Amino acid sequence: MPGRRRMMSPGWGGKFRGCGYRMTVPRQAIMDVLSGTDKHLSAEDIYMKVHKMSPDVGLTTVYRTLELLTQMGLVVKFDFGDGRARYELTEGPKSEHHHHLICASCKRIIEYTDFIDEEMEFLKRAEKGLSKKYNFDIKNHIIQFYGLCDKCKNKK
Amino acid sequence: MPGRRRMMSPGWGGKFRGCGYRMTVPRQAIMDVLSGTDKHLSAEDIYMKVHKMSPDVGLTTVYRTLELLTQMGLVVKFDFGDGRARYELTEGPKSEHHHHLICASCKRIIEYTDFIDEEMEFLKRAEKGLSKKYNFDIKNHIIQFYGLCDKCKNKK
DNA sequence: CTTCTTATTGAAAATGGTTTCCATTATCAA
DNA sequence: TTGATAATGGAAACCATTTTCAATAAGAAG
Numbered sequence: 001m002p003g004r005r006r007m008m009s010p011g012w013g014g015k016f017r018g019c020g021y022r023m024t025v026p027r028q029a030i031m032d033v034l035s036g037t038d039k040h041l042s043a044e045d046i047y048m049k050v051h052k053m054s055p056d057v058g059l060t061t062v063y064r065t066l067e068l069l070t071q072m073g074l075v076v077k078f079d080f081g082d083g084r085a086r087y088e089l090t091e092g093p094k095s096e097h098h099h100h101l102i103c104a105s106c107k108r109i110i111e112y113t114d115f116i117d118e119e120m121e122f123l124k125r126a127e128k129g130l131s132k133k134y135n136f137d138i139k140n141h142i143i144q145f146y147g148l149c150d151k152c153k154n155k156k
Numbered sequence: 157m158p159g160r161r162r163m164m165s166p167g168w169g170g171k172f173r174g175c176g177y178r179m180t181v182p183r184q185a186i187m188d189v190l191s192g193t194d195k196h197l198s199a200e201d202i203y204m205k206v207h208k209m210s211p212d213v214g215l216t217t218v219y220r221t222l223e224l225l226t227q228m229g230l231v232v233k234f235d236f237g238d239g240r241a242r243y244e245l246t247e248g249p250k251s252e253h254h255h256h257l258i259c260a261s262c263k264r265i266i267e268y269t270d271f272i273d274e275e276m277e278f279l280k281r282a283e284k285g286l287s288k289k290y291n292f293d294i295k296n297h298i299i300q301f302y303g304l305c306d307k308c309k310n311k312k
Numbered sequence: 313c314t315t316c317t318t319a320t321t322g323a324a325a326a327t328g329g330t331t332t333c334c335a336t337t338a339t340c341a342a
Numbered sequence: 343t344t345g346a347t348a349a350t351g352g353a354a355a356c357c358a359t360t361t362t363c364a365a366t367a368a369g370a371a372g
Contacts, residue, residue: 021348023339083329084328085329122275125271134266136257142299146232146295
């Protein structure tokens, strides 16, 4: 096959290199895990999943890579109040746009995808306006509702 | 002045007692600090301010009280990604409804109060719908935009 | 006002997610 | 292939937050 020079993963390598970073085995593995799930995973979750395919990747690297991805805007970091952060790929093919309801008492988390249309409309305008006014390059957003879930509000 | 029996602070005591908790000196001091600022404070910030008036209140109690207040829905707990949580009274007279822009690179935080009207409209509908659908008693919400601030987006 | 139950507190120690250090390794431009 | 240096992993350090526990104080009852 002449003329075909390593047309590998059209994937993430370019994204990394485009930002001045290198593509490495650990980073590829982490991207694979992130794009292979539709759940919000903790660093440890990701570490364990990565470990199955690439046992040499360390937890430290997972943390470093997640921080990098967050800065690049490819990943969103969530805090649900249980002491460990969760991470989600922004543009996952599987990941439907969603947000979270968090029970302030038992910390239960409900993912919802409702009202996204109305939300989109509001967000579009807000993002446009805010990025202009504050000269901010907005890449992601988080919306979280706090309250009491059905179980917690009916007890005590 | 007969007939007047200690008509003290019409304040927070009732709120606490109404939830089955006691009103104490530390709790009163913490409420005073929270209602006396319009900034988002860390636990340590609050501890130090409380300490000026009530030197006996310990940091542990500050944490405990903040957790309590968060569960009661009187306080919102924020995570701006710098490793320490911030707390804000929900219904402060001073506190204008606002949200935050967070620079994913330098962690700078911009508070904005724009687009609140449109937001309110969206939130009103979302909260009503979500609380019904998921049988959730929604007390607060958080909206955060992540991206790069003007300084960070123009450098490497 | 005194008593009693028990929620609350403070200090110190423990916890545990996340970061830092640093010597070694691997990426990729030349 | 080579070389500059970005990236890595393991151990140790960090440090905000939580837990433990004996002492204290709130508030209902008498």
